[in-house]
Amino acid sequence: MSDDSKQATKKKMTLKPGTHFMCRCGKSSFYPMCDGSHGGTGKIPERIEVTEATEIEFTKPE
Numbered sequence: 001m002s003d004d005s006k007q008a009t010k011k012k013m014t015l016k017p018g019t020h021f022m023c024r025c026g027k028s029s030f031y032p033m034c035d036g037s038h039g040g041t042g043k044i045p046e047r048i049e050v051t052e053a054t055e056i057e058f059t060k061p062e
């Protein structure tokens with residue numbers, strides 16, 4: 001029997017054109033954007049460049 005209450009919900013957001021730093025550690029309060037909380041995790045954010053408004057879909061890790 002599965003526990004559906006633990007399933008993460010997919011969310012969407014639109015990135016404005018420019019440079020963005022995406023969280024790869026899962027600790028950010030502003031996930032999926034990096035807020036600097038990765039200190040000490042050994043992980044760094046992923047830098048991405050978008051040239052036009054881009055909708056992304058994400059699931060916050062638990």
Ligand code: FES
Pocket residue numbers: 022023024025026027028033034035036037038043044045046
């Ligand atoms: S807070 Fe997760 S990579 Fe920066």
